[in-house]
Amino acid sequence: MNPKETTEVTQFIRRMRDEGGYTILLVEYKMNLVGEISDRVIVLDYGQKIAEGAYQDVVDDEGISVFVVEQNANVALSVADRGYVLQTGEVVLSGAAEELLPTKR
Secondary structure (H helix, E strand, O other), X not given: OXXXXXXXXXXXXXXXXXXXXXXXXXXXXXXXXXXXXXXOEEEEEOOEEEEEEXXXXXXXXXXXXXXXXXXXXXXXXXXXXXXXXXXXXXXXXEEEHHHHOHHHO
């Protein structure tokens, strides 16, 4: 989805949850989006539940690693501790996320 579509879908999900009282099951790889609209999350690793709880509690758990797949590297690196930048399937850059942000290089 492009940014406009993501915003529209996010607003729709919030409206369904808040006004309609619906429980929403969302499967999403954009962790920033998950964090914005979820009260609780479940993290699966090869189909096994490895964490459950409030988004921030799960993200803050030192035993949990979250793989952020994001086309916008700045967004991914702003929420990550460590980053790997791939180009055509090959790691072309890696290191501490704060060092990989363009403003830091």
